[in-house]
Amino acid sequence: MMKHILLVITALFFLSGCAEPSKQIETENLPGVENVTESSNHIYTFHGSLKIRGANAIFGEGKPSETLKNAMKPVFYSIAKFGRSKNYKYMAVVNDRFNNLSGYPINSWKALESYMKLYGTKHYRPSITDKGGIENHSRAAVKVVYFKKRPKGLFLWDLEQLERDTRQ
Amino acid sequence: MKLIHVFAIGLMTVTSLMADYTTIVTRTTPSMQGGKEIFFGTVSDYSNYVTEISKNVAAHGTLGAVDGMSKGAQALARGFYGEGLKYAGAGAAIGIVVGLLDPYVMSMYADQEYMLVRTDGKGELESILFIGDKHPSLSETQIHTILQNK
Numbered sequence: 001m002m003k004h005i006l007l008v009i010t011a012l013f014f015l016s017g018c019a020e021p022s023k024q025i026e027t028e029n030l031p032g033v034e035n036v037t038e039s040s041n042h043i044y045t046f047h048g049s050l051k052i053r054g055a056n057a058i059f060g061e062g063k064p065s066e067t068l069k070n071a072m073k074p075v076f077y078s079i080a081k082f083g084r085s086k087n088y089k090y091m092a093v094v095n096d097r098f099n100n101l102s103g104y105p106i107n108s109w110k111a112l113e114s115y116m117k118l119y120g121t122k123h124y125r126p127s128i129t130d131k132g133g134i135e136n137h138s139r140a141a142v143k144v145v146y147f148k149k150r151p152k153g154l155f156l157w158d159l160e161q162l163e164r165d166t167r168q
Numbered sequence: 169m170k171l172i173h174v175f176a177i178g179l180m181t182v183t184s185l186m187a188d189y190t191t192i193v194t195r196t197t198p199s200m201q202g203g204k205e206i207f208f209g210t211v212s213d214y215s216n217y218v219t220e221i222s223k224n225v226a227a228h229g230t231l232g233a234v235d236g237m238s239k240g241a242q243a244l245a246r247g248f249y250g251e252g253l254k255y256a257g258a259g260a261a262i263g264i265v266v267g268l269l270d271p272y273v274m275s276m277y278a279d280q281e282y283m284l285v286r287t288d289g290k291g292e293l294e295s296i297l298f299i300g301d302k303h304p305s306l307s308e309t310q311i312h313t314i315l316q317n318k
Contacts, residue, residue, distance in 0.1 A: 099215065102215040102218050102219050102222075103211075103214050103215050103217075103218040104211065104215065105192075105194045105283060105285075105295035105297050106192065106194060106297070107194050107196075108194065111192045111194050111297075114190055114192050115190075115192060115297075115299060117190070150196075150197070152196065152290075152291035152292055153196055153248070153291045153292060153293055154196060155194055155196055155293070155295065156196070
């Protein structure tokens with residue numbers, strides 16, 4: 001099992017040095033995401049966004065966390081759906097501070113929701129539009145690595161559970 | 169005790185009670201239950217130690233000499249692999265990818281993030297995450313007690 005993990009590490013480590021550009025992934029069947037790319041080291045980045053205008057752009061849809069949740073949920077659904085379509089069972093989020101591979105423990109939608117109830121992200125910033133209105137453009141860009149088997153001791157997300165929890 | 173001291177203690181107690189925080193329990197596998205505490209500290213320290221251990225493992229193909237690692241990483245490695253540091257496949261080995269990724273585009277943040285990690289001794293982990301607000305009024309000892317009782 002450990003050898004398997006090390007192979008994954010080594011592969012990610014060495015492949016990250018390659019100059020091969022990112023590949024665009026077809027997003028037709030992935031709701032809520034604008035685009036998906038696969039980097040040469042097999043890290044998939046899912047981009048989603050949610051634009052809110054008017055008073056809600058300032059006050060959020062109830063709370064800032066609601067706005068963030070609404071932007072994130074379809075992205076995580078698509079992450080689960082895409083991974084399962086490729087026969088993967090688990091994934092790790094590998095964003096900078098939020099990195100399951102360096103021990104970050106949040107590994108379910110329920111846990112992420114609890115986090116978001118107390119905290120939003122730095123991206124909750126209302127702005128003035130070209131037409132003078134107020135807009136809040138929440139962006140979500142989530143980087144993930146998929147796994148077919150679950151190495152012990154890592155906080156990985158179960159894709160089947162994630163798809164169930166984020167289906168709308 | 170002067171009146172001002174009573175007032176100060178009262179104020180500290182009230183602000184402590186007002187501390188806004190939440191705790192989140194996660195496990196590497198749903199069947200993992202409890203176990204021995206192997207880490208308590210900030211999330212940032214935990215990530216750094218995991219990365220340090222992972223680099224050590226990746227460099228040697230197994231857990232190599234730990235003398236060069238920080239004391240915190242050595243202590244965590246003992247938690248993962250036991251006192252004899254026998255490499256037993258306890259996981260936590262892929263942190264090496266940290267630093268090789270593109271600049272981040274999304275990150276969650278909190279003002280106080282602590283975690284307590286327990287192991288079942290078979291390589292699975294349980295984490296209790298503490299997320300506190302921007303006016304931290306709980307000490308590390310208080311946070312540790314809260315997490316130990318979860």
